[in-house]
Structure formats: structure tokens, C-alpha cells
């Protein structure tokens with residue numbers, strides 16, 4: 001992506017498709033001129049005004065629409081630059097005509113995430129908050145919304161900022177140790193410094209552990225439904241999805257590819273993955289399906305291991321919820337190898353509501369927070385950054401040479417700075433903002 005912060009950009013900030021209103025958003029130093037060219041006199045700042053939108057208001061040439069206009073002079077705007085919004089009638093022809101007029105007036109279409117990127121560049125938000133905005137737009141469930149909102153609000157940034165502050169003080173003490181070797185400083189100074197490093201390491205490690213929950217909330221809790229052919233896996237998937245997502249038939253080996261269905265349980269986004277029945281097979285395609293099923297057993301947050309009444313498994317996957325199906329045809333044992341069996345009949349409906357309750361509890365425990373109120377990390381990028389900082393601090397503890405320890409502490413500081421975007425992140429920005437939709 002090429003950055004020309006001076007350029008004035010525009011984008012449709014509302015979705016395409018049938019709607020009553022479309023919001024065209026404009027940002028950049030040319031905003032005032034462009035707005036006057038299209039709508040005449042500038043309206044008062046941040047107050048909605050009804051205006052005619054012209055191709056060129058000076059000659060009153062070609063009326064394009066009547067629109068609600070909002071003028072946002074910088075720096076107290078989303079991007080920090082001058083900008084405005086046109087609330088247009090949402091017809092595709094109106095949108096196209098206004099876009100043409102904007103180009104003619106000197107603006108260019110924005111790239112994905114460019115508005116937010118400018119907000120970041122102009123110091124309106126840090127990188128973690130910007131990611132929160134992207135997540136807020138994508139949020140589908142209550143828990144995703146809350147997590148993202150806390151992040152845009154700066155809760156996570158404040159946590160990282162507080163660590164950086166503590167680290168800065170540690171570094172200052174470390175420098176003092178370098179500048180005044182032994183003679184003047186009491187030994188408590190060095191011990192206090194080492195204790196503070198250990199405390200920071202501990203805080204970072206528990207943040208990483210808790211973070212798994214944040215990541216789960218953000219991407220959804222993944223359940224893999226596995227078991228032998230004809231256990232009723234696809235039947236269960238369809239019941240959970242409340243639609244015919246997968247083909248059900250008495251033929252063993254019906255499902256070959258993994259089939260994913262998204263939903264929500266206990267306010268959390270979940271993904272159910274139906275898989276090919278596990279058995280030895282000569283069929284190449286089915287064998288590939290079995291391979292994929294094993295992949296999902298390994299990577300899911302929870303395995304739903306199913307069997308049909310007559311067909312009790314010899315092994316239980318670690319951490320699996322064991323489901324004995326087809327109780328209408330025969331009884332299922334209460335336990336297999338110490339793992340309790342949840343008896344259901346997908347056909348008659350018996351046991352299904354109890355199963356659902358159990359799944360909700362599972363989701364809650366997989367996403368529950370041990371330290372309530374502390375913000376959760378939500379992305380692999382955050383995890384990697386905190387891990388890096390943590391590793392540097394551990395290395396610092398190993399160092400007896402004050403100068404070497406100081407260097408490790410500076411590296412830890414740098415890792416934290418990269419997280420929030422306060423140092424050397426130019427190379428990261430394309431990756432972060434490229435995931436945004438256009439118009440944000």
C-alpha cells in the first residue's frame with residue numbers, strides 16, 4: 001500500500017445492496033474545497049445540515065441528490081484530518097454519480113482500512129484499538145461485541161502501557177546500576193529490580209494463558225463431531241444447526257469432507273464441524289476425509305465423540321464429550337473407560353436438550369475468565385508480542401552483566417512498543433489494516 005496522507009480519500013461506508021441511506025465518507029486536506037464544490041457553503045462543524053449535492057455547486061450544474069451533510073474539521077475527527085459525510089439516498093445510480101463527482105473534485109477511492117490507518121498515523125488511536133474497531137465491525141455475538149468494544153476503548157492498550165511504564169522504571173534503575181557500580185547503591189536496588197522483572201513475567205504469562213479464552217471468543221469455540229460411520233454425526237450437526245446442513249443417509253461413509261456450521265451458544269460464537277466417519281477404507285476420497293477428521297480432533301477446542309447404541313468405542317479421545325446415540329434402538333453404557341456417556345436419540349429427540357445444556361456449560365468454561373475485569377488478548381499478534389517481551393525479560397533475569405541485562409530490558413520494551421504501535425511497526429501496518437473493509 002502506498003501512503004499519501006495528503007490525498008483526500010472517499011469510500012461508501014455503508015454496505016452495498018438495498019437500503020434507504022448510503023453514507024459516503026471523505027477525509028483529507030482537500031475536504032473543505034471538495035465539500036464546497038459539491039454542496040456550496042460549509043455547514044457548521046459536526047451538525048447535520050440538509051444540502052443539495054451538485055456535480056458542481058458553483059454553476060448549479062447537474063443536481064445529484066438531496067443529502068444530510070456532516071462537516072468534521074480536523075483534528076477532532078475520526079481520522080484527525082478534515083473530513084465530511086454525505087448521507088445519500090442509497091440508489092446505486094446516486095452513489096455512482098456522487099463517487100464520480102468526488103473523483104472529478106480531486107478525491108480518490110480509499111483502500112481497505114485507510115481511514116483507520118490515518119487515525120492511527122495521526123495519533124487518534126493505537127494499533128490495538130484499531131484492531132478492536134475491525135473486530136467490532138465483524139462481531140456477530142454479544143461476547144465478541146463486548147470484547148471488541150473493550151479493546152477499542154483502550155483497556156488492552158492501557159494494560160500494555162502500564163507494563164511499559166513499569167519496564168521503563170526497571171530500566172532506569174538498571175541504568176543507575178550501570179552508572180554507579182556497587183559503591184553507592186544499596187543491594188536492595190538490584191534485588192528490587194529483579195523482583196519487579198519476575199512480577200512482570202508472571203503478569204505476562206497469565207495474560208497469555210487467559211488470552212486463549214479471548215482468542216476463542218473472537219474466533220469462536222470449535223466443536224468437532226467425530227466417530228465411526230453411521231453414528232449419527234451429520235444428524236446431530238443438522239439438529240445443532242437447525243437446518244439440513246449435511247446429508248444424512250443409512251449408507252456408511254456418507255460424509256467425506258468436513259462440514260462447518262456457525263452458530264452461537266451461551267452468547268458465544270461457536271463452530272460445529274461434522275466429519276467423515278472414521279474407519280479403515282480403500283476409498284481414497286474417504287481416506288482423505290478420515291485424515292481431515294483426525295486433524296479436527298487435534299485442533300478443535302472440544303471433541304464430540306459419537307457412537308451408535310450397539311457400537312461402543314474401544315478408545316476415548318482426550319477431553320472428548322462422549323455421546324451415545326440411537327437410544328431408541330438400544331441402551332448405551334453409562335461410562336466408557338471412566339468417561340461418562342451422554343445418552344441421546346437424535347431421531348426421537350431424547351437427551352438432546354440435556355446435551356445442549358452441557359455444550360453451553362462447556363462453552364462457558366472454555367471462555368470464562370479467572371480474573372474478572374482484566375482485558376484479554378484476542379489475536380496471535382498480541383500473543384506473539386507478549387511472548388517476545390516475556391522471553392526478553394527471562395533472558396534479562398539470566399544476565400549478571402548490568403549492560404547485557406539492560407539490553408534485554410530494552411528489547412522487551414521494544415516488543416511492547418510494537419504491540420501498541422509506538423515503535424517500528426511500519427512493516428506491520430499493511431497486514432493489520434489490510435484486513436479492514438473499505439470505508440473504515
Ligand SMILES: Nc1nc2c(ncn2[C@@H]2O[C@H](COP(=O)(O)OP(=O)(O)OP(=O)(O)O)[C@@H](O)[C@H]2O)c(=O)[nH]1
Nearest residue numbers: 229230231232233234235249253254255277346347
Ligand atoms: N434409529 C435411529 N436412527 C438414527 C438416529 N440418528 C441418526 N439415525 C440414522 O442413522 C443413519 C446415519 O446417520 P448419519 O447422520 O448420516 O450418520 P453419520 O455418522 O453422519 O454417518 P457418516 O457420514 O456415514 O459417517 C441415518 O439413516 C439416520 O437417519 C437415531 O437417534 N436413531
Ligand SMILES: [K+]
Nearest residue numbers: 230249251254
Ligand atoms: K451415514
Ligand SMILES: [Mg+2]
Nearest residue numbers: 233234254255
Ligand atoms: Mg455424516
